[in-house]
Amino acid sequence: MNQNSLHQPLSRRQSAWRAILPVLLSLPFAGVAVAQSASxxxxxxxxxxxxxQGVAACASCHGAKGEGNAAFPRLAGTGEAYLQAQLExxxxxxxxxxxxxxxxxxxTPEQRLAVAAYYxxxxxxxxVSDMASAKPADAGAWLATRGRGKDQLPACAQCHGPGGSGVGTTFPPLAGLPAAYITAQLQAWKAGTRPPGPMALMVSVAKKLSDPDISAVAAYYAALAPSAGPVAVAQTGTKKGQP
Ligand code: HEC
Ligand code: HEC
Incomplete structure (x- = not known):
């Protein structure tokens, strides 16, 4: 929006937006095929x-194939929109x-988009999956797969998919993320040092977790082997994202 438009009456500004919005929306789709391989x-x-401009190679921390390790979260196979939003x-x-x-x-915004698309x-x-060793009586396994009814805490798997595989582009995978990283993210939502994300879903989840809950569930997901990739939303039927 330029300087002048700020001084126009609200209704005129709004109608100007209405006229330009479809154009803006169509832009990313123009010439997608050509742009995609370049990006x-x-x-x-x-x-x-x-x-x-001095940005270090992502691979130097996140692994040659974005696989992550004990200190750095993996990026490979994580949803594009999610990765882009984190970089923003x-x-x-x-x-x-x-x-x-x-x-x-x-x-730049273009570089964020390109690298998010790439990963x-x-x-x-x-x-090798370690699922067999997760005992049903584990606090972590229980929270991950059942949640806690009395606190209206949905199972993590309800949004993050079976085995923490991730679902669609909104719900990132959890399987194989470092335990310390998972813990830090849950604490960050409690402390308000990470943005709330879609519908502040994780803020309400994190607030219902005690420190022992967090350690248990972080250890559970850290021990799970990453699966082949996110579950496609269309195949998972109902309920995803609806606590
Ligand atoms: C010097 C090491 C280092 C380099 C280089 C690096 N990262 Fe990271 N990255 C980290 C750390 C540490 C975290 C965890 C941050 C946190 O705890 O919130 C992280 C987290 C992330 C996340 C959030 C992941 C999630 O699951 O939410 C994204 C996305 C990301 N990095 C992308 C990139 C990209 C793209 C590059 C290259 C342009 C890059 N990183 C380079 C260390 C690095
Ligand atoms: C109602 C849906 C929902 C439930 C239930 C849920 N999550 Fe999430 N979770 C999300 C969404 C959405 C995001 C992405 C947030 C963002 O975009 O910043 C997320 C992100 C995360 C992340 C950040 C991953 C990363 O790569 O940085 C962690 C860690 C996480 N959730 C852990 C959990 C745990 C542990 C549970 C169960 C105790 C859980 N979530 C339950 C919706 C949910």
């Missing part, structure tokens, strides 16, 4: 080499992290 290449390059949030400071904030600030299309890492 894929750009994303791949940032991942492997960083940028000329680090970039504008609403999600706080001393390592990621300065890097995200230096990425979302990489296959989630596979390793």
């Amino acid at each position: 894929q290449e750009a994303g791949k390059q940032i991942a492997a080499q960083g940028t000329a 949030a680090f970039g504008n400071g609403s999600r706080k992290n001393p390592v990621m904030q300065p890097m995200a600030e230096k990425l 979302s299309r990489l296959p989630a890492p596979m390793s």
Whole structure:
């Protein structure tokens, strides 16, 4: 919006927006096929080499294939819209992290999009599943798969998919994320140092979890092997995202 438009009456500004909105919405879809491979290449390059503006190669921390490790969360196979939103949030400071904030600030919106698209299309890492060792009586396994009725706390799996595989582009995978990372994210939602995300779903979940709950559920998901990729929303039927 330019300087002049701010001085126009509200109704005129609104109708101007109404006229321009369809154009804005159609822009990302213009020439998608050509743009896509160029953007894929750009994303791949940032991942492997960083940028000329001083952003470090993502791969140096998140792994050569975005698989993550004990200290850094995985990015491979995580939803594109979710990854992009996290980079926005680090970039504008609403999600706080001393390592990621300065890097995200230096990425342009196009670079964030490109690198999010790149990682979302990489296959989630596979390793030997440890599911058999999760006992049903485990506090962590119980919260993850059953929730807690008396507190109206839905099972994590209801939104994050069976085995923490992730669902669609909104619900990120949890399987195989470092326990310390999961713990820090849940505490961040309690403390308000990570943006609330869609419908503040995680804020209300986190507020119902005690410290022992958080340790238990973080240990449970950290021990699960990542699955092949997010469950497609269309195949999962009802209830996803509806606590
Ligand atoms: C020096 C190490 C380092 C580098 C290089 C790095 N990251 Fe990160 N990244 C981290 C850490 C640490 C976290 C965890 C932040 C937190 O605890 O909130 C993280 C978290 C993230 C997240 C949030 C993941 C989630 O599941 O919510 C995204 C997205 C991300 N990084 C993308 C990138 C991209 C894209 C690049 C390359 C441009 C990159 N990172 C480079 C260390 C790094
Ligand atoms: C009602 C739906 C819902 C339920 C139930 C739910 N989540 Fe989430 N969760 C979300 C959404 C949506 C996000 C993405 C938030 C964002 O975009 O910042 C998320 C994100 C997360 C993240 C961040 C992942 C990352 O890569 O940074 C963690 C960790 C997490 N949830 C853990 C849990 C745990 C543990 C439980 C169960 C105790 C749980 N969630 C239950 C909806 C849910």
